[in-house]
Each structure stands twice: as structure tokens, then as C-alpha cells.
Amino acid sequence: MENYRIYLTEEEIPTHFYNLRADMKTKPAPLLNPGTHQPMTKEELTPVFCEELVDQELDNDTRFFEIPEEVREYYRMFRPSPLVRAFNLEKNLGTPAKIYFKFEGNNTSGSHKLNSAAAQAYYAKKQGLKGVTTETGAGQWGTAMSMACSHFGLECDVYMVKVSYEQKPFRREVMRTYGARVTSSPSETTSVGRMLLEKYPGTTGSLGCAISEAVEAAVSREGYRYVLGSVLNQVLLHQSVIGLESKAAFEKIGEKPDIIIGCTGGGSNLGGLIAPFMGEKLRGEADYRFIGVEPTSCPSFTRGVFAYDFCDTGKVCPLAKMYTIGSGYIPAPNHAGGLRFHGMSPILSQLYDDGEMEVVAYRQNEVFKAAEIFANAEGILPAPESSHAIRAAIDEALRCKEAGEEKVILFGLSGTGYFDLKAFEQYNNGTMQDYVPSDEELQAAIATIPAV
Numbered sequence: 001m002e003n004y005r006i007y008l009t010e011e012e013i014p015t016h017f018y019n020l021r022a023d024m025k026t027k028p029a030p031l032l033n034p035g036t037h038q039p040m041t042k043e044e045l046t047p048v049f050c051e052e053l054v055d056q057e058l059d060n061d062t063r064f065f066e067i068p069e070e071v072r073e074y075y076r077m078f079r080p081s082p083l084v085r086a087f088n089l090e091k092n093l094g095t096p097a098k099i100y101f102k103f104e105g106n107n108t109s110g111s112h113k114l115n116s117a118a119a120q121a122y123y124a125k126k127q128g129l130k131g132v133t134t135e136t137g138a139g140q141w142g143t144a145m146s147m148a149c150s151h152f153g154l155e156c157d158v159y160m161v162k163v164s165y166e167q168k169p170f171r172r173e174v175m176r177t178y179g180a181r182v183t184s185s186p187s188e189t190t191s192v193g194r195m196l197l198e199k200y201p202g203t204t205g206s207l208g209c210a211i212s213e214a215v216e217a218a219v220s221r222e223g224y225r226y227v228l229g230s231v232l233n234q235v236l237l238h239q240s241v242i243g244l245e246s247k248a249a250f251e252k253i254g255e256k257p258d259i260i261i262g263c264t265g266g267g268s269n270l271g272g273l274i275a276p277f278m279g280e281k282l283r284g285e286a287d288y289r290f291i292g293v294e295p296t297s298c299p300s301f302t303r304g305v306f307a308y309d310f311c312d313t314g315k316v317c318p319l320a321k322m323y324t325i326g327s328g329y330i331p332a333p334n335h336a337g338g339l340r341f342h343g344m345s346p347i348l349s350q351l352y353d354d355g356e357m358e359v360v361a362y363r364q365n366e367v368f369k370a371a372e373i374f375a376n377a378e379g380i381l382p383a384p385e386s387s388h389a390i391r392a393a394i395d396e397a398l399r400c401k402e403a404g405e406e407k408v409i410l411f412g413l414s415g416t417g418y419f420d421l422k423a424f425e426q427y428n429n430g431t432m433q434d435y436v437p438s439d440e441e442l443q444a445a446i447a448t449i450p451a452v
Helices: 052-056 069-076 088-093 114-126 140-152 162-167 168-176 190-199 207-219 233-252 268-282 346-353 364-378 385-403 421-429 437-446
Strands: 016-018 064-066 084-085 098-103 129-136 154-161 181-185 224-226 260-264 290-294 305-310 321-325 358-362 407-412
Touching: 052 114, 052 233, 069 114, 084 233, 088 098, 088 364, 098 129, 098 233, 098 385, 114 129, 114 140, 114 162, 114 207, 114 233, 114 385, 129 140, 129 290, 140 154, 140 168, 154 168, 154 207, 154 260, 162 168, 162 181, 181 207, 181 346, 190 207, 190 321, 207 224, 233 268, 233 346, 233 364, 233 407, 268 290, 268 407, 290 346, 290 385, 321 346, 321 407, 358 364, 358 385, 364 385, 385 407
Parallel strands: 098 407, 129 154, 129 224, 154 181, 260 290, 260 407, 290 358
Antiparallel strands: 016 064, 084 098, 305 321
């Protein structure tokens, strides 16, 4: 019988991050200075980010970056992660398709976020910094960063989106257990937080708000830098370990995926999963179908515009060219998952604009239905974010059933849902709401995008 799980050995943990930009035909547009609208220089970025991370952020040409041995040693606690054949899901769907998932939830953060958190904490410590600041939406990134900072001996300040801070107290307490200071955002502790509270009284917050606060907190204190868990080129670089391991595992069993699916909020999970496969496609060595999946409540790809926009609500960060619905857009508080960012990774945005990948959007209830189907079939409670990818994988498997096609489907199970039980309670009680913003609501946010 074929294996349920395909494991690599510890020696097969990737030794290098893969930089997809080196193989992109059209490079992502550069970050722009919000004041001058000129490309950001290393000198302008290093007061905000760690020096080595700035080098990675700006590099469009180096195909591989060596993973520091200290980072690989830390990875050994939870990597390599398994590639799993979803036999029971296939049987329940009655599909001839083979369904695989790359499981990234085997660590306390419960998600793939620790891959980049470990690297960023290492570079911060190597630079001799005292600590870092960051933001978190659903809480996975904040948890991962608190874990990495604890390991490498750094202070960690996390600005957590208010709605998640209130809905997910246990996630907050995990961060505090690892020594992080967690602040509900927007807060009274920063000038931009106070401004946002005055401008949006009663706001439930957004990742854009939390980013503004975290950046201000970093640049106003000696020995601190800001770290981001998604969107940036450097983060997708670190997350390439997901795709590199997936590719190696498929090669072990002589298999090759036809369709590769990942949920996408800012882009780190999808970008990391598809990176080496997309590289093959761009180099003309193989062909794959790539599908990104986003929520209808925050539809950056499917209803946004490809333009330069601020990465934060306070408009203090560089401008990035990306698919965006406007930095002022605040997702509805009844949105249960992460995937709450108004914009999308410049790398993925460029690939989507070039027609190299597809994107679909789903409503909450159909996503949680997919989570229910998967949990009953495979014995893992998936994160709401990952359940978007599960929904698309199920739909693709059913299309294969209708067409009688034996395709191989790979999706990213980016994390577990055990800290999201309030959302599952809403779904099980039938009180979960499907929120879809109106055209007028989106156009009002898009209208605030700066003319660049």
C-alpha cells in the first residue's frame, strides 16, 4: 500500500532558501519611499528592518541564500514536515484524483509562520539588537515570533488586532508564556494608534493598523527593529522551505503534482509552497496549475487593483505595488480566519498579473464546511486560513470526478485550528455570517490609494 506520510530525513532539511524572483520574467516593482515616491534604498530601510533582511528584501537576482546553521538546528524541532496523502478524503469524495497536503502545523505556533520567525530572530540577534516589534492578526505570526525570540534571546512586542485579541485569548497567552508583550491594536501606546482610535472610534482593528503601531514602536526605540510575517519578499524567501521539502518528497515517490493550491492573505504560505514549482514553470522545465484562495470578505486579488499602496493604515510604511483594496479597508469583525490584510505580496501580485496563477474567493460558511469534511476524514482540525485551500482542493477533486481525470492535487495545510474554536462554535451553532463587502464599500477604500 502507498504511504500515508512521506517524510524526509533531518539531513534533507533544505540548506538554502530559494529566491523565486531570480527566475521571474517580470521582477516585482521596488518599494517606494512614501515621501519621495523613489525606490527605497538600503540606507532608508535599515532603520526599520535588520540589515541582512534588507539585503534579502532588495535582491532580485541571487537564486539561493544559505540557511544559517543555527536556523537549521532550530528547524530540526519541527522540520522536515510531512507530505501527507489524504486517502480518506479521496475515498469520501469518490474522486480519482490523488490529494496530498503539506502539513505545517506541527509546532506550538500551529502554523508555517515559524519558518520565517526563526530566520528573522536569528538575523536580529546576530546584528546585536535588543528586541523586535511586530503585529499579528489571527495570532499565528505573533506566537511564532515570540517562540523564536525566546529561543534566540530577544525581547518581543506584539501588536495584536483588537478583534483577535478579544476572540482568541488563549493564543495571546501562548505569546505571553514565551515572554512576549502583547498589546491590543489600535492602542493608546503609540501616536498612530491614538490617531486611528480617534479617526475610527470603536474600530475592531486591522493588520494595517497593527503594522503602523509596530513600526512606530520599533523606530522610536534604540536597539529594536520591525519584523513582518507575510507580504515582503524576504518572508516568501524563508517560506520557500515548504515548497522545497514538498518537491523533494514528491521526487522520493516518483510523483508530481498537477495542481498546487494555497490560502493567501498576505502571501507567505502560498508563496512558500509554490516557489520551487513556479521556478520550474518560469524556466520552462515543467508545467503546473497554481491556485490562490482568499476570503470574499477581504478580496485583495479578486476585487482589488494592481497599484502602489501603503502596507499600513497609518501610512508610515513604504509603498508596495500589489493587488490591494486600499490600506484603509478594515475587514468585518465577523470574519473568522486570518487572511485579513488589504494587500498581497508583490511577488504573487506580479505573477498573478502575468497570468502565471489563478485566484478564487470563498465565503466563510463554505470554507468551514470544507474544514468539517477534512477534519472528519483526516483527523486534523485545520485552521480557518488553511480551510480556504481545502475548499478549493475539494472542488478541484470533484471536478476530476466529473471529468474522470486522475490528477494529483497538492494543497498547503498551513496550520491547525485549535485556537479558533470560537469560530467553529459559530459555524456549528449556525450563527456564522457570510460577509461580502459591497462595491461601494470597496470603491471607497480603493479611492484612498495614492496616485503614484
